[in-house]
Amino acid sequence: MPRVSEGTKLTQVEHILASGSATLDFAVKGENNYYTWEGPENADWTAENVLRVENDDEDRLILFPENEYFTCEVEHDSNGVEIVRCK
Incomplete structure (x- = not known):
């Protein structure tokens, strides 16, 4: 799996x-x-415009977008810590 930063x-x-261990895996079309x-x-990390959330197993959730797709960006907060924002 390719890593993003x-x-x-x-x-x-x-x-x-x-x-729950602060790992996000993104399924990108194609x-x-x-x-x-x-x-x-x-x-x-945040995900806006979520249509539904399902349990994959006890430690993982699957988030589906309201629209066709999410757009997710990895950036730094004001303290220099990496964060993820998905819309």
Whole structure:
């Protein structure tokens, strides 16, 4: 799985797998592998315009967008810590 970090913008994200260990896996249209972001414990990430959330298993959630896709950006907050914002 390709890793993503600050400065990455992913478009056409079909769904997001989120784990309690601050790992996000992004399913991008037309790609065979997930793109993965590993944040620090208690990492700050948000996903807006979520249609539904499903449990993949006890430690993982699947988030689906209201519209066709999410757009997700990895950036730094005011303290220099990596964060993810998906809309």
